[in-house]
Amino acid sequence: ATQGACPFRGTRIGGAQGSEPGLDHWWPNRLKVELLYQDPPQANPLGRDFDYADANAWIDHDQLWEDVRAFLHKPVEWWPSDYGHYGPQMNRMSWHSAGTYRIADGRGGAGEGMQRFAPINSWWDNGNTDKSRRLLAPIKAKYGAGLSWADLIALAGTVALEDMGLPLQGFAFGREDAWSADTGTYWGPEGWFGKAPTEQPADPQAGHPDQMVNRGLRWQGGPKDQHYDLENPLGASHQSLIYVDPEGPGGNGDPMDAARDIRETFARMAMNDEETVALVAGGHAFGKSHGAVPADKIGGAPEIAKMSEMGLGWANPVGEGNAENTMTNGIEGSWTPNPTRWDNDYLTNLFKYEWKQTKSPAGSLQWTPTDPDAPKTPDAHLPGVEHPLMMMTTDLAFKVDPDYRKVCERFLEDFDYFTEAFSKAWHKLMHRDLGPTARWLGPRQGGTFLWQDPVPEVDHPLVDDAQVADLKARVLETGLAHGDLIAVAWASASTYRDSDKRGGANGARVRLAPQRGWAVNDPARLDRVIDALEGVKADFEGEGEAKISLADLIVLAGCAGVEAAAQAGGHDVTVPFVPGRTDASDEWTDAESFDWLKPxxxxxxxxxxxxxxxxxxxxxxxxxxxxxxxxxxxxxxxxxxxxxxxxxxxxxxxxxxxxxxxxxxxxxxxxxxxxxxxxxxxxxxxxxxxxxxxxxxxxxxxxxxxxxxxxxxxxxxxxxxxxxxxxxxxxxxxxxxxxxxxxxxxxxxxxxxxxxxxx
Ligand code: HEM
Structure with a gap:
């Protein structure tokens, strides 16, 4: 093409191709108002009237469960399962889907199946989860729109755990798929050895030794204390990838440093020390790490792979590119002698043996028992072949860190306790961003936990239109200023965040710690208004059978305030009001986790x-x-x-x-x-x-x-x-x-x- 030729003849890349430089390249600091229009309805082929809850209600959940279970045991040729069981690889996929959750802004998580799209689908850390999802495609096709990818991704690893012997707390459906990549969430830096993504190699099949560092924390390298950023306050810039480097920060092989990183990243996922150990020690009871082939032989991630790969990535040219030649992370080996059975061998061996550093065939740093008589683990594909056990630097972190060690010792002594802790932490991990139980679907939802921010059921008839009008009049008669009513209703409802569906007016948690004390809520005014509204509620309920929750009354008072303020300007408006909220108690409120909602x-x-x-x-x-x-x-x-x-x-x-x-x-x-x-x-x-x-x-x-x-x-x-x-x-x-x-x-x-x- 000649320079300067007419762009509309297609002789120059541009136009509707959205090629660089685009608006953001010219004006990187402009306010991106278009971020308000993520995952637009135009992207969704199901149409606006589609209701996932209705569609999901039609599927046979028992049959689905059985289909997933049966699939785990039926290896296919294009991607044979390790040990004849897809459970471990499915479990890793589910964990990686949910593990992007961060409590700071509620973004990430399993909720919309974002693992299907860039950038997440192409993170080195998500290597070969493309195969895990593709293996599930026949099940997805069978259940169609009644089963979202987001639900299936979470379900597969959960059924896998049950099949391998872990008793479950339950499983809820209800995750509605996004249909386009999320361009708004800041995940931290990505790139190839510090190169900007635009400088990545043009040929996707040219090996990228540098890919190894495309994993967030490692990429930042540098001095120990700078390896991940604690940017405040924008939730969306709170963290890099969730994953800590399995070889230790910056690949330094130091388990104590790794412990510090694990604690920080899991806390950002809203997991405490016990939950963290339960999850990692639980997860690594299963499966293996894959590092049979040097990383520089591996092809590009899905987002830059060749057309003929049809959306898969990381092509591996050695052998069939799978089975005993699989290359995922780079570390090679299994943690336990029985990688498809729920048992306490991970912790037992971690503590029983001393471990020394060694290298995988791919050159990654890992650990092996010093004792040659330590138990061995079978090869995942070759009959009769055995290997020494493997631990990662991050696994050793649990042994060297004093607080993690205490948790491990408890789990070692009491396997039932460990089992329950893992099962509960897994349940929380999978459902953390599913929102109020009204969004939970399916027949096996399990019990209620504090992290669900529960609210009581409505146990009385709701107010009718006449009672609403009566209540509005009573609220205005208290003498509270319109502005006061508006302020408290806004304080109550505006904590909502659609990322993990937490917050909002239901539960009236604005009257509980910590929200009642937030400076932004003007605590003195809040006290005054809540007291007055409690008086209105008591009088109203004292006069008859009717009942109104404080949560409803706060919103209703806001409606009255807005209507009066509009009236004062000559506008006759009615603000709609839909009753049905209930009041949560302190006991039902995890104050610490609610403080993350503070603006x-x-x-x-x-x-x-x-x-x-x-x-x-x-x-x-x-x-x-x-x-x-x-x-x-x-x-x-x-x-x-x-x-x-x-x-x-x-x-x-x-x-x-x-x-x-x-x-x-x-x-x-x-x-x-x-x-x-x-x-x-x-x-x-x-x-x-x-x-x-x-x-x-x-x-x-x-x-x-x-x-x-x-x-x-x-x-x-x-x-x-x-x-x-x-x-x-x-x-x-x-x-x-x-x-x-x-x-x-x-x-x-x-x-x-x-x-x-x-x-
Ligand atoms: C595999 C790291 C936490 C479940 C792996 C692999 C790495 C890794 C490097 C090998 C991937 C491969 O090459 O195939 C870590 C680190 C963690 C962590 C650094 C946090 C400190 C977890 C958690 C779970 C989990 C919380 C689940 C509850 C698994 C499973 C596998 C695995 C089941 C085996 C996958 C397979 O057999 O294909 N992990 N992991 N991991 N991880 Fe983790």
């Missing part, structure tokens, strides 16, 4: 926790929150602008309260924001806070933060602000505000599916 930046209430060091702009974090609340850009703008004029700043400051009638719901915020007669002056070079002045020197003066001005400065958000500010804009604004308000109140109402969908 570090809340754009809706102009809150920035200055104690936290920031790598990301406040507006970037506000966008992240809008994303977790599933808001569209017009909804995000309407809620922010509306809450400003409703005087909802957490500390009562007037930043962004661009109105001379605070407390009245109006589009004033947008009128001032887009007023060309105003000029914004930053208070400092950092542009954190601004003074707004009239160009002609007269009239009102306001102050603002970045969280206000972003709606006028960002090109896309400004279009919305201009619409709301226009002569005919207040109607658009009012509709968007009320709709978005109701949507946020309903985000956690999986129990009221139709009403939630309609919101």
């Amino acid at each position: 570090v930046v809340d754009g809706f209430r102009n809150y920035v926790d200055e104690a936290v060091g920031y790598h990301v702009s406040p507006e970037g974090i506000a966008l992240d929150k809008a994303c977790l609340l599933k808001l569209t850009a017009p909804e995000w703008a309407a809620l922010t602008g509306g809450l400003r004029v409703l005087d909802q700043n957490w500390d009562g400051s007037k930043d962004g309260v661009f109105t001379d009638r605070p407390g009245v719901l109006s589009a004033d915020f947008f009128r001032v924001l887009t007023d060309t007669d105003l000029v914004w002056r930053p208070e400092t070079g950092e542009e954190r806070r601004f003074t707004l002045e009239r160009r002609d020197g007269g009239g009102a003066t306001w102050t603002a933060t970045r969280l206000d001005l972003v709606f006028g400065a960002n090109a896309e958000l400004r279009q919305i602000a201009e619409l709301y500010a226009g002569a005919d804009g207040e109607g658009y604004f009012m509709r968007a505000f009320v709709k978005a308000w109701h949507k946020v109140m309903m985000l956690d109402r999986f129990d009221a599916k139709e009403a939630r969908k309609a919101a």
Whole structure:
């Protein structure tokens, strides 16, 4: 092709191909408002009316369970199973699917089957999980849309555990597949030996010795204390890959260093020491590591593999490229003499023998017993061949770290206790991001655990329309300001995050620790409003049979507040209200894990926790929150602008309260924001806070933060602000505000599916 030829003749790459350089390359620091439109409905071939719960209810769960179990024992030629059992490799796939979960922002996890898409499908750490998923394709095809990939990926490793002898807590379906890659989640650095992804070798089949380091933590290398980053506060930048390097940090072979990394990464997954040991010692009771072939012979990851590989990757040219020649991680060998049976041999041998460093055929650092008489493990494919046992540096971590060691000793003494601990930790791992039990499907869901953030069942008739009207009147009669009612309803509902479906108004946990004490919630006001609402509830219930939960009343009070604030501006609106929430107790609340829901930046209430060091702009974090609340850009703008004029700043400051009638719901915020007669002056070079002045020197003066001005400065958000500010804009604004308000109140109402969908 000649330079400069017409792009539309196809002589130059570009146009609809989305080739570089794109918008993000030209303007890497622009606010990516489009992150609000992840996994759009257009990507989903099932259509908007598809209901996974309905579809899943139709499948024969017992038959499915049996199909998966039978599959584990039927090796196929293109990828024979080790030891004649697919259980261990399925278990690793399930664990890797769920193990991306991080409690900081609830992202990652098994919930949407993201292991099918880049970047996760191509992480070196996920090597050969492409084969595990492809092996399951016939089962997926048999059950079709009634069985999501996300559920099947979690199910396969769970059935495998049961088949190999672990008693299960249960298994719930309900994970709805995403249909496109997640481009918003920051997973930490990826690349080839420090090269940017764009510099990766063009030929996918040219071996990449450097691939070995494409595993997050290792890649960062460098001094010990810098090998992974503790970036705060944006949840999405909280961690690199979940995986710790099995050879120790930076491949240093130091079990004590490995212990520190394991503790940190598993804590980010919301697992304590006991759960961590249970999971790893439990998982490594099974299967083997694969390192028969040097990494530089292995082809590219699925995302850059050749077309003929049909979505699989890591082509291995040695022998058939599988069975005894399999190369996955690089370490070679098994931890136990019976790799397909649930037993305590992993811990027994770990503690009974001394271990010395050795190298796998692929050159990876691993450990072998010093005692030549230690038990051996059979070859996974060759009859009559045996190998010494293997441990990774990360396995030895449990022996050398004093706290892990204590847990191991308990597990060694009491195998039943260990069995139960592993079974429970596995259950939590698989279901951590499935959300409220109303989302759980299938006949074998198991018991209720604290990490599910349980709420009681509704055990009384719900209030009818007349009672709702009566309650609204009673709430307004308490004399609480409209703003107070709005503040508490917002504080209650806005903790929701769609990533792991935690938080929200149900349970009324806003009245419990830790939420009741968060500065952003203005604890003094919260106490006052909760007390008053408890009074309303007591009076109302004292007068008859009807009952209302505090969780419902908090939301209802918010509706009354918004309606009154709109009325004050001459708008007659009704905010929908759907009863059915119940009140959780302290005993039902894991306070420590709820503290992760505390906002570090809340754009809706102009809150920035200055104690936290920031790598990301406040507006970037506000966008992240809008994303977790599933808001569209017009909804995000309407809620922010509306809450400003409703005087909802957490500390009562007037930043962004661009109105001379605070407390009245109006589009004033947008009128001032887009007023060309105003000029914004930053208070400092950092542009954190601004003074707004009239160009002609007269009239009102306001102050603002970045969280206000972003709606006028960002090109896309400004279009919305201009619409709301226009002569005919207040109607658009009012509709968007009320709709978005109701949507946020309903985000956690999986129990009221139709009403939630309609919101
Ligand atoms: C295999 C590392 C935690 C279950 C492996 C392999 C590595 C590894 C390097 C070999 C992969 C291959 O080459 O085929 C680690 C590290 C962990 C960890 C560093 C955390 C410190 C877990 C957990 C589970 C688990 C929590 C499950 C509860 C398994 C299983 C296999 C395996 C079943 C065998 C797979 C097979 O036979 O194909 N692990 N793992 N691992 N891991 Fe882990």
